[in-house]
Amino acid sequence: MVVKNILNLRFVAPKTKSALKSVLFLSTLFLLGACADKPETAAPENYSVKNNIITLTENSTIKSRLVIASPTEELVNIDLVVNGFVKAIPSQYAQIAPPFAGRITQSYIKLGQKVNVGTPIFSLSSSDYYAAQQDYLANVQELKNAEINLKRQQDLFDNAVGVKRELEEAQTDYSIKKLAVDNATASLRVYNVNPATMKMGEALVITSPIAGTVISNDLILGQYIKEDSEPLVTVAELNKVWVAAQVKEKDLAILNDLDEVELTSEAYSNLPFTGKVVNIGQVVNEETRSVEILIEVDNTKNSLKPGMYVSVKLKDTGKQTLVVPAKAVFQQNDSQFVYVQVGPDQFKKQNVTTFSTEDANKTAILEGLNATDKIITDGGIYLLQAK
Structure with missing residues (x-):
């Protein structure tokens, strides 16, 4: 072996600094060559993919890193706050x-x-x-x-x-x-x-x-x-006005069960207004992935002026909703998904409709999951490269 030959060399002290540098350089080359002779150990395959099903291998190193559990069911009040602006009703x-x-x-x-x-x-x-x-x-x-x-x-x-x-x-x-x-x-x-x-x-x-x-x-x-x-x-005629607001595509589901719409303005911070959604746009803006909604607001005191910016709070009635850890949900293009267990050590991507809750560590699932489903609640990041 090269290492043995190096050890058998008789050391002679160099007489100059330059000679010492040469000896150190040659020694480094010998050591690098010795290391290069050692065979590399290939990383084990962690999973295979077939028909969109991810199957973990028997010796997968990520098995122990995955946490699998069912969604929990909690009473969730979903509040969405977006910006809007006041406009006159076109017919008025x-x-x-x-x-x-x-x-x-x-x-x-x-x-x-x-x-x-x-x-x-x-x-x-x-x-x-x-x-x-x-x-x-x-x-x-x-x-x-x-x-x-x-x-x-x-x-x-x-x-x-x-x-x-x-x-x-x-x-x-x-x-x-x-x-x-x-x-x-x-x-x-x-x-x-x-x-x-x-x-x-x-x-x-x-x-x-x-x-x-x-x-x-x-x-x-x-x-x-x-x-x-x-x-x-x-x-x-400004006794009634419209407030136009943009709602993200992923948040549209909340509009189906709205309890009330509350609006506030910087000009009247202590005077909230209430209104009702009268129209939900039929077209999604491709750049912002949002839809315009129109909210009709009583304005008999003429407090709201066309062009004024307001804060719009969309609040639904509290209801039992499936909730998962926020880190269980992943974004892919314009959709969100979780990993659902479909068999022993087998998983597939499942698209879901989500909504943020007051707890930043939790995400409400509005569509796409059942209470009996088993999902990866932690560690799903290790499967993101599976194709």
Whole structure:
């Protein structure tokens, strides 16, 4: 052996430091060579995988590290706190913009004023509106002429002195003229204009489409407004508002058994609000893996303002729920799983729906496990490489 040969070498003290370094270097090489001659011991196989079943080998070194137990059943109150923001209910919110290009001639409202449906907001002097008036009146006159001609042709035909072809032409002309009047009428009614009471040349009066409060007013008398200008007035009914909040995909199950929704705001830290979930989004945001929920909140005191941030506490009724140690649950992509025992020294991954509890060391299992299941409650980390 190399080691024996080294021991049989007669030691001669080196005369210089450099000679001493050389001797030490050569000795190190001999020792490394001796160690390299020793055979390595292969690590034992701990498990095998077949059909997604993990089977521990007889001599597996991780057997003793696994703790196996059943889930416990406990009374759990699941509280979820998420952030949300206040928004007006769309059907109770209106941004009012001029339908035509023109000049503002009069304002009828002020900021904070209560308005009803049809309340005048402002007047607009517009050449486009005048053209729409002229078009309507011209169509009305043409319809009258077509009606007179139709009656005349009908009388002639009834008295056997008219021509059927001329009667049919009069009927077609009347139908076309009536359709033109209907279209012109519809165009005016879009702007809440009653053609029957309309006066030629008068300014267009823009009215409120909803009842509520004027929460923004950017009207300037004499200002010329383009047809595609931004809304000038906003009216909103804020006695009730929505709070939009994002709930993680894995936490959606709590929404099925909600007892109440409590909201707090930094502006009113001592004044909690309550509400109810009125809509759960149908689409999961792929980036945040969350779903938007809408909570309707009574706001008769107008304390909550659109755009305000609030804290949303979703609380369900306490119920008996399966609970496992938090370290028994693992994350894989967008799902969570535990290792369930399916036979002696055999395990498989089981997807579960979980929820955090007040105890950070425990996790509630909402779906995926039965009380009689045996799972790895500790040591499952040693099986994460099993494919």
